[in-house]
Amino acid sequence: MEPEVVLQVKNLKTYFTTSKGTAKAVDGVDFTLHKGETLGIVGESGCGKSMTSLSLLRLIPSPPGKIVDGEILLNNKDIVTMKEDELRKVRGNQISMIFQEPMTSLNPIIPVGEQIAETVRLHQRLSRKAAWQKAVDLLELVGLPSPEKRAKQEPFQLSGGMRQRVMIAMALACTPEVLIADEPTTALDVTIQAQILELMKDLQKQIGMSIIFITHDLGVVSEVCDQVAVMYAGQVVEHRSARDLFNSPLHPYTQGLLASLPKIHENQEELQTIEGAVPSPYDYPAGCRFADRCQHARAICRAEAPVLEAVGGTESKVRCFMYTEKWETAAEEEEVLCP
Amino acid sequence: MASKATVSPNVDLAKARQHTRRERWQSFRRVMTQNKAAMAGAIIIAAYFLIMLVAPVLAPYDPFEISLEDKLTPPSADHWMGTDDKGRDILSRILYGSRLSIGVGVASVAFGAFFGIILGLIAGYYGKWVDTIVSRLLDVMLAFPGILLALAIISALGPGLVNVTIAVGVFSIPLFARIVRGSTMEVKQLEYIDAIRTLGANDFTIIVKHIFPNVLSPIIVQGSMRLATAILSAAGLSFLGLGAQPPSPEWGAMLANGRDFLFSAPYMAIFPGMMISVLVLGFNLFGDGLRDALDPKLKK
Amino acid sequence: MFLFIVKRLVQIVPVILGVTLVVFLIMQMVPGDPAAILAGEGASQETIEQYREDLGLNRPVLQQYVSYVGNVFQGDLGNSLKNKQPVLDEIMLRLPITMELAFYSILITIVLGLGAGIISAVKPYSIRDVSVMVIALLGISLPSFWLGLLLMYVFSVKLHWLPVAGWDGPLNIILPAVTLGLGGAAIVARMTRSSMLDVIGQDYIRTARAKGLKEHFVIYKHALRNALIPVITVVGLQFGSLLGGTVLIESVFAINGLGRMIVDAIRTRDLPMVQGGVLVASLVFVFVNLLVDVLYRAVNKRIDLN
């Protein structure tokens, strides 16, 4: 039995208009998030992961950014067209976020307990005192030692790991349906990273929320995610269960990513990397955006843009001509690919 | 380990650092020419310097010629800006006065920049007790509010345009020195300065040839901003009667003279003040643009 | 905090000594014989020698300086050359006037500057923002003494709404305070705007929005308080230019404050008066800066650690 869909993103486009032109940071992103599931979003730096996640709560800096097209359906209500006050009830309440930078994501001059209590009071009818108590409880829940004392402190008195715990406590304050975590552990030490991941998994079980986990660390993805969406140049190129993805990556880009992972059992001299550069978001090629770096590319890849489609009746979706009928009929590319 | 999979590092960043000086200059020029406000400022400044050069050609009358029967005539076709209480043509006086008002400003900033840069370089480069002494000295200079240090200096040296230049210039010293000191300390720590030193360059060569060019851009920004204030201060001192003396057509002095005729001949005060305002506006516009163009922190 | 204040107090001692040194040197830099100057024009050789003896001007310069500092700390700033009265008495008459003017001016600077800066920053690049910034740019470009004359011409000469000059009633304060406060307000507005824009771009503002806070709260609770921290320093510095500006504005509006006293003293070469005036104004500025430092520290506890 299929669990219910919490969040569905359809053809999301977020563009930035600057003096250099229009940057298509997010350019037709589709994915689905089910209840209680963890969806990983992975991809190279600059492929639009953060902009996708910020778009979900309409937090894109504007100007220059703007959501120009698409739907973001939260329990079938479209966030893109929502009114401001309705949107505010979603933010921090139904969907909350944790950011990459715990050092700068908390207000430096407000005690952390107050920052949590503020969120609580915003969405729940609680007295000042009750909200404060809840903040302290939340800090305890996320494993901050002596939470009562810490709640009164300002961010500069806390370490990076502690601050990220505070961020998590704040995000969980109203038991959201969806938690978006944008590289929540990148800025932290390896041991702290593991603790935070552990904590998030734990809390997910307790609260039963869905998580969108953004990272470019494939190791973390394999540990915590049920589903994975691989992004490339502002689009999702592969969207499947984590197990399938790691066992048999479909998209050549995903294959490249996995090949660049160090394998524990093999004694590799050097890691494989994907040749070539990411196309500029100001000027994407007409066809497949990965074609220039793809060893399988054929003429059709440059002529036509592939769409994200289910592969042969499975749940797995991929954006590549190799898995369509067109592929067999497509002529082998004659020209030699650039090295 | 898995974090190695973090897809290729940012190559552009490394490239961006390798900007050659020429590329920097080109990007600077692009930013400046695209910045309309800065361009407007540059045009204003250029116009004033032009006026300064060709004042004798432009001036319709002798700026000093007294003709009492023409006194206090309002602006007309004959006298575009009217005449003053001695019947002198205000436009002609303003044109000639540009030399004094701009000259004093530029000279005082040059004076302040010269000593400020030297002090800043020395303090920043040698550090330790040298820095302590220089810094305390600067603290003291900055402890005088606004133009009071200039007033103190003038009270000792006596009134006059040259003394005003010195007084306003002294006031600029700490501003330049502070900036240069800070930048010097930063540049000094760069590896290549060490490398040059091990190659046997002496302190003087290092400071002049390697550190100074690197601290130039904050100096230029400060210089442009400072010119605006210096011109204002110098005009202010002349307004108080401590700078240019009658019958000098310095703008501040003209303004002071106009104050006495505010009821009957407001144009005597309006035009000189307008000249100062527009010029200072030009420097401020230009300075803002320069800062945006040269300060990488502010670049988007 | 107490320790901090003590430390700052200790730190300003050399600054104060430096200021007294500069003021003391005014007399040394004057061309000619100080004793002859102090004795006044046309004094006989005898009187001049008498002065030299009485004031210890025949002693080494260093000794003179030490005794000058000693006198200053006892409140003896010398006597005016004009009326032979103690300089301090005259200053005590003038200082309150200048302080009152400075108080209202800085009030205008702060209120107008902050208000305009916030209005600009909330909607950057809007028509509102651009017009406020254009006005602010004019505000820093117009000479205060000219602006004063213009305001006087419009509101006093033409409209007869306000008195032309003097310092006799509350209406007299308006024009000079506005003139003096506007320039600072322009600077504070520019600073507030850029500080606000800087803060609004910070991650924690995004966090505040992500919580579902109303934009109003985001701006006034989360952004403004952080943005004000650097503005405090600017306001402190602005107080300095403002004190200096009183010199010009008091002359424009014929107000018998400290600034005008200094200018008149320079004109009449009443050097002890100049020295006393400059010294007192500078000391006021030094202590205001100390106050600003303490305030800055109080709102920005993070410096504790560094």
Ligand SMILES: Nc1ncnc2c1ncn2[C@@H]1O[C@H](COP(=O)(O)OP(=O)(O)OP(=O)(O)O)[C@@H](O)[C@H]1O
């Ligand atoms: N303010 C902006 N102006 C113009 N373009 C922008 C702006 N912000 C983001 N972009 C564009 O959006 C693209 C995607 O950025 P995003 O931050 O989503 O990448 P990311 O996948 O999160 O990368 P990372 O892994 O480094 O966090 C960037 O390549 C950039 O071109």
Ligand SMILES: [Mg+2]
């Ligand atoms: Mg990102």
